[in-house]
Amino acid sequence: MKTYLTLNNEVLNRYSSTGRLELEKDREATRHYFLEFVNGKLRNFNDIEEKIRYLVDEGYYENEFIELYDMEFIKKMYEKAYAYNFRFPSFMSASKFYDSYAMKSRDGEEILEKYEDRIVIIALYLAQGNEQLAERAVEAMMEAYQPATPTALNSGKKARGELVSCFKLTMDDSMNSIAENIGYCLELSRLGGGVGVNLTDLRPLGDPIKGILNRASGVLPVAKLLENSFSYSNQLGQRNGSGVAYLNIFHADIENFISSKKPNADDKIRLATLSTGIIIPSIFFELMRRDEDIVLFSPYDIYNEYGKRMSEISITEMYDELLNNPNIRKVKRLNARSLYTEVKKAQFESGYPFEIFDDNVNDVHPLKNIGRVKMSNLCTEILQMQMTSVITDQDQPNEYGLDVSCNLGSIDIHAASKSKDFDKLIDTSMRLLTNVSSMTNIKNVPSVAKANQMMHSVGLGAMNLHGHLVSQGILYGSKESIDFTDCFMEAMNYYSLKSSMEIAKERGETFYRFEDSDYASGVYFDSYVNKEEKELSPIVLKALGNIPIITTAMWKDLKKEVMQYGLFNA
Numbered sequence: 225m226k227t228y229l230t231l232n233n234e235v236l237n238r239y240s241s242t243g244r245l246e247l248e249k250d251r252e253a254t255r256h257y258f259l260e261f262v263n264g265k266l267r268n269f270n271d272i273e274e275k276i277r278y279l280v281d282e283g284y285y286e287n288e289f290i291e292l293y294d295m296e297f298i299k300k301m302y303e304k305a306y307a308y309n310f311r312f313p314s315f316m317s318a319s320k321f322y323d324s325y326a327m328k329s330r331d332g333e334e335i336l337e338k339y340e341d342r343i344v345i346i347a348l349y350l351a352q353g354n355e356q357l358a359e360r361a362v363e364a365m366m367e368a369y370q371p372a373t374p375t376a377l378n379s380g381k382k383a384r385g386e387l388v389s390c391f392k393l394t395m396d397d398s399m400n401s402i403a404e405n406i407g408y409c410l411e412l413s414r415l416g417g418g419v420g421v422n423l424t425d426l427r428p429l430g431d432p433i434k435g436i437l438n439r440a441s442g443v444l445p446v447a448k449l450l451e452n453s454f455s456y457s458n459q460l461g462q463r464n465g466s467g468v469a470y471l472n473i474f475h476a477d478i479e480n481f482i483s484s485k486k487p488n489a490d491d492k493i494r495l496a497t498l499s500t501g502i503i504i505p506s507i508f509f510e511l512m513r514r515d516e517d518i519v520l521f522s523p524y525d526i527y528n529e530y531g532k533r534m535s536e537i538s539i540t541e542m543y544d545e546l547l548n549n550p551n552i553r554k555v556k557r558l559n560a561r562s563l564y565t566e567v568k569k570a571q572f573e574s575g576y577p578f579e580i581f582d583d584n585v586n587d588v589h590p591l592k593n594i595g596r597v598k599m600s601n602l603c604t605e606i607l608q609m610q611m612t613s614v615i616t617d618q619d620q621p622n623e624y625g626l627d628v629s630c631n632l633g634s635i636d637i638h639a640a641s642k643s644k645d646f647d648k649l650i651d652t653s654m655r656l657l658t659n660v661s662s663m664t665n666i667k668n669v670p671s672v673a674k675a676n677q678m679m680h681s682v683g684l685g686a687m688n689l690h691g692h693l694v695s696q697g698i699l700y701g702s703k704e705s706i707d708f709t710d711c712f713m714e715a716m717n718y719y720s721l722k723s724s725m726e727i728a729k730e731r732g733e734t735f736y737r738f739e740d741s742d743y744a745s746g747v748y749f750d751s752y753v754n755k756e757e758k759e760l761s762p763i764v765l766k767a768l769g770n771i772p773i774i775t776t777a778m779w780k781d782l783k784k785e786v787m788q789y790g791l792f793n794a
Contacts (some may be wrong), residue, residue: 225276225435226256226260226261227256227260228253228256228257228260228261228315229251229295230348231250231252231253231256231315232249232250232253232315233374233727234246234249235247235249235253248565250314250315253315254312254314254315254318256316257318257319257547258318261322262318262322262527262747265333265334265335265336266334266335267329267334267335267681268322269686270386270501271575271719272298272299272302273295273299275341276290276295276298276692279327279336283382283383284327284336284381284382285345285380285381285382286380286382287707288531289348289349289352289353289367289380290348292348292352292353293348293353293355293358296675297355297358298344298348300419301348301358301359301686302340302341302344302345303360304359304362304363305340305343305344305362305366306339306340306793308340308366310340312339312670321339321342322335324377325342325376325377326338326339326341327341327342327381329365337785340366341734342376342491343362343365343366343381344362345380346361346365346371346379346380347359347361347362347365348373348380348566349379349380350371350375350379350656350659350660350663351656351659352659352663357655357656357709360648360652361652361656363652364649364652364653364656366655367639367643367649368635368636368639368640368643368649369635369649369652369653369656370633370634370635370636371521371633371656371660372387372388372389372390372630372631372632372633372634372660373389374386374387374388374389374416375387375633375660380386385415385416386415386416386417386664386666387631387660387663387664388417388629388630388631388632388660388664389415389416389417389418389630390417390418390419390601390602390603390606390629390632391412391417391418391419391420391601391605391627391628391629391630391669391672391725392420392421392422392599392600392601392608392610392627392628392630393405393408393409393417393419393420393421393422393627393628393669393671393672394421394422394425394535394598394610394611394612394613394625394627394671395421395422395423395425395426395446396424396425396533396612396613396614396615397425397523397524397527397533400616400617401613401615401616402426402446403615404613404622405421406450408455408668408669408672409450409453409457409465409467410453410456410457411457411462411666411668412465412666412669412672413453413457413465413466413467414457414465417465417470418466418467418601418602418603419454419466419467419468419471419602420463420467420468420469420470420501420599420601420602420606421450421467421470422459422469422470422535422598422599422610423443423446423447423469423470423471423598424470424471424472424475424503424523424533424534424535424598425498425527425534425535425612426442426443426446426523427440427442427519427522427523427524428440428442428443428475428476428522428523428524428555429441429442429443429444429476429477429480430442431476431522431524432524432574435502435721440524441475442480443469443471443481444477444480444481444484444492444493445474445475446494447469447481447484447498447500448495450467450469450498451467451495451496451497451498452573453465453467454467454497454498455497466497466499467499467600467602468498468499468500468501468578468601468602469495469496469498469499469500469501470500470501470502470503470578470580470598470599470600471500471501471502471503472502472503472505472510472535472539472582473502473503473504473508473518473563474503474505474519474534474539474630475520475523475534476518476520476521476522476555476784477520478502478520478563479558479563479566480493481502481577482500482502482563482566482567482570483566484500484572484575485500485570485573485574485575485576485577486569486570486573486574487573487574491773499576499578499602500576500577500578501576501577501578501579501580501599501600501604501664502525502567502577502578502579502580503579503580503582503598503599504579504581504582505538505539505540505543505581505582505583506540506581506582506583506584507539507540507543508560508564510561512560512561512564512669515559515560515561516559516560517557517558517559517560518557518558518559518563519546519547519554519555519556519557519561520554520555520556520557520558521552521553521555522532522553522555523535525551525552525553526546526552528551529552531551533612533711533752535596535598535599535612536596536598536612536752538582538583538586538596539582540582540583544690553680555716567579578600578604580599580600580604580607582597585597589609589675590648590741590742590748591609591737591740591741591742591744591794592742593740593741593742594609594737594740594741595609595610595611595626596609596610597609597610598610601628601630605683606628606630606683606686608628608681608794609626609679609794610625610626610627611625611626611673612625612756613625613627613671616674622670624670624671624674624713625671625674625675626671626674626675626678626679627669627671627675628672628675628681629661629663629666629672629673629675629676629681630683631657631660631661631676631681631683632657632682632683632684632685633652633656633657633660633682633683633684633685634654634684634685634687635649635650635684635685635686635687635716636684636687636688637686637687637689637691637692637712638688638691638692638695639688639690639770641692641767641768641769641770641771642769642770643770643771644717646715646770646771646772647719647722647772648685650716650719650720650723651719651723651726652791653684653720654682654684654720654723654724654727655723655727657682657683657684657793658680658682658724658727658792658793660682660791661676661680661681661682662680664676665677667673668686669679678735678736679735679736679793679794680792680793680794681733681735681793681794683791684716684720686712686713686716688784689709692767693705693708693767696708696763696766696767697763698763698767704764704767707760707761707764708764708767708768709756711760711764711768711771711773711774712768712771713765714752714774715771715772715773715774718752718778718779718782719775719789719793721743721782721786722785724791724792724793725782725789725790725791725792726790727793728789728790728791728792729789729790731792733792734790734792735790735791735792735793735794736794738740738790738791738794741791741794743786743787743790743791744786744787744790745787746783746786749779749780749786750784752774752776752779753776753779753780753783754776755776755779757775760773765778769786
């Protein structure tokens with residue numbers, strides 16, 4: 225066995241006997257990894273220009289983005305990145321980079337990129353010829369910004385996948401839509417994406433088809449088709465595709481859907497690899513609190529009666545009306561507490577289903593006047609408006625709605641607290657994400673491509689919260705940790721909105737129907753403008769480091785600017 229593997233094993237082996245992580249063993253493993261593996265495989269070049277020319281001429285890098293810059297500027301970017309004297313902090317991080325991210329020769333025998341090289345290429349590629357942004361991008365990524373895995377992996381490469389790897393689709397209650405969405409899942413899975421699909425609008429088991437009762441097969445057979453699709457479209461055999469299906473808890477098929485992930489579920493309904501999630505309106509918890517029954521409905525009835533899909537209405541607002549409407553069948557009654565107990569049993573046994581709280585999301589959703597957030601994604605981090613596509617027969621044009629491409633990146637909280645210019649860090653991150661959005665065109669999934677083009681939606685996340693709190697001696701869940709988190713997230717929200725406003729101002733363009741949003745009316749900002757400014761403890765102030773505290777005056781100014789110039793990103 226290689227020395228670095230032996231040393232890496234000792235880190236955990238000694239932990240099991242001593243209760244302490246032997247971090248020196250980890251550092252030794254990292255050193256030996258470079259000595260025994262990386263250094264011997266690295267291809268050496270005389271200078272940066274030779275390296276770039278070789279990688280372009282041999283078809284490893286796209287030439288188009290390289291030609292946007294002078295070679296002297298490219299050399300300057302490499303010098304800038306290498307000046308950070310970056311060192312991998314652990315064996316795991318080093319091996320992950322060289323196993324998965326670094327460019328290798330086609331036979332796998334040579335390593336063609338170091339960490340700094342990959343950072344420079346990402347920066348040059350995403351900046352699209354903007355030298356100032358490219359320079360800022362190198363700084364941001366070397367210090368605190370982490371692009372999403374597919375962005376970091378694929379940027380600049382000639383043989384590459386997409387820059388995003390997470391998508392959300394809505395399925396309508398028609399065979400055309402079911403077939404089309406399964407095709408979309410095959411396509412997105414082929415590209416390396418995880419896909420969320422909303423099944424709430426499909427009629428349940430036993431519903432009528434063409435007026436004939438007990439003909440519909442329900443949502444589980446469709447979920448099985450999705451599961452098989454993700455297994456089949458497996459990214460060159462490297463890994464199975466991954467997906468999640470969501471269903472509203474008031475849907476008549478909810479019991480089988482919840483049971484589908486249990487290890488002892490009947491093979492006819494068992495979902496072995498497809499993840500599941502449920503959408504729970506607030507009325508469910510109110511009924512559970514009162515220990516009352518809930519009534520399950522058919523989306524087929526709701527659409528026939530109201531001309532709206534089940535995913536397009538608030539069950540909480542319409543529950544009493546649905547109960548009192550004789551044209552809406554009460555498919556089944558279940559005790560709310562018993563049903564939720566089954567949810568928790570299934571989660572204990574399998575980890576599923578995920579949960580999204582429908583009213584909590586949509587009550588504060590800034591685009592509520594435009595459309596609803598209907599579901600989440602495979603990682604339950606994306607809560608974004610969708611509009612269902614109408615898929616017609618082959619001789620008619622389809623009416624494509626809006627689905628979701630998750631254009632993501634994250635800020636390292638611990639590193640951000642040391643940033644010399646937090647405003648600049650967030651602005652750079654937002655501009656890079658915006659470029660990811662504009663450079664992404666999933667043309668074989670029109671609803672995703674359409675929404676990406678019209679909404680320019682991006683997700684700027686945060687990571688390493690717990691690590692930062694530990695470094696500051698703050699107990700997770702304590703008042704200090706909550707105060708810190710509130711301040712950090714408020715600052716990130718403020719500066720990301722400010723950046724989006726500046727981009728809209730520069731381009732003279734806002735996202736689709738911005739004028740109908742809570743941003744345009746100013747309602748979104750009211751809770752910030754009217755907030756009570758509290759005094760922070762010295763512990764929290766120390767933990768914040770260089771992260772600014774956002775005042776009500778700052779929010780008032782931003783509110784005016786957003787109402788005047790708009791936002792580019794939805």
